[in-house]
Amino acid sequence: MAKQAVWRGGICLNLEEYLQQRVTAVNQHIAVLCSEDGPLSEVPPRLREAMAYSLMAGGKRIRPVLVLAAAESLDAAWEKLVPIAVAVELIHTYSLIHDDLPAMDDDDFRRGRPTNHKVFGEAMAILAGDALLTHAFTLIARTGLAEGFDSKVVLRVILELSEAAGPAGMVGGQVMDLSAADPAADYSGQPAVEIASYLEQIHRKKTAALIRAAIRIGGLLAGATSRQLEALSAFGLHLGLAFQIQDDLLDVTGQSATLGKAVGSDERTGKLTYPRLFGVERTAQLVHEHTKKAQKAIQDAGLNAKWLHEIANLLLHRHA
Secondary structure, three states: OOOOOOEEOOEEOOHHHHHHHHHHHHHHHHHHHHOOOOOOOOOOHHHHHHHHHHHOOOOOOHHHHHHHHHHHOOOOOOHHHHHHHHHHHHHHHHHHHHHOOOOOOOOOEEOOEEOHHHHHOHHHHHHHHHHHHHHHHHHHHHHHHHHOOOHHHHHHHHHHHHHHHOOOOHHHHHHHHHHHOOOOOOOOOOOHHHHHHHHHHHHHHHHHHHHHHHHHHHHHHOOOOHHHHHHHHHHHHHHHHHHHHHHHHHHHHOOHHHHOOOOOHHHHHOOOOHHHHHOHHHHHHHHHHHHHHHHHHOOOOOOOOHHHHHHHHHHHOOOO
């Protein structure tokens, strides 16, 4: 994304330029949010520093970009939706901080540098995650009021995001993930269909729920019809599953320098993953299958889905 964007007649020429502009807008909003005189200026400095440490650590910003791309698939202007897209990134970042804690995945590095609790301590890391989670909803409400969004739409956005992040979504998925972690487990004598179904439920909740919500939020803000929203939902579900299955695969085949975190951690902690259950080759096939299902879901829904299609292809071939 380092290449400077080139525009002709107001039209973005390729995916690299498209992503560069939207990621830049997201990062600029995050920088203002975390600045000393920004919206978090009344937050205790050490807490604000811990929040900013993880929030400004980089990353692909896939979830906020998907909010914007989904809205654009309905020909909506994306600029005023950036703060709500950032709210989704706040929740994603909170989940990473908490996932890295010793009581959870116990990771030392994230995005190429020490995890939040390694720098600020466990208590502050927990509180930084809590703060990001709750401020996300403040950001949505403030943006809704400032931009004059219909109150019912704002309520639906809050509902989508809270359900995706809550006990039936990310939190529940993490519980299932922890429950399934057993280095000594032997799945060879158990019904493969049941194990695979349980694993898919983990991924649906832990990862796909927030990705699906991001896309649905973009659709809701852009006035999607029921049919269009259903298509976007299916796209988000299969894209989310492909994304997490690819994460499982990269933990086996990836490089630490590229990923910005240790590889092989799933095996060490005994996580139930697709490579462990199906092997590397079949896992790679499943990533491809879910990506194609995602793209097929939005083919005939009356959407201008060029960027959604291209983002799905990009994620299919990612190495980090």
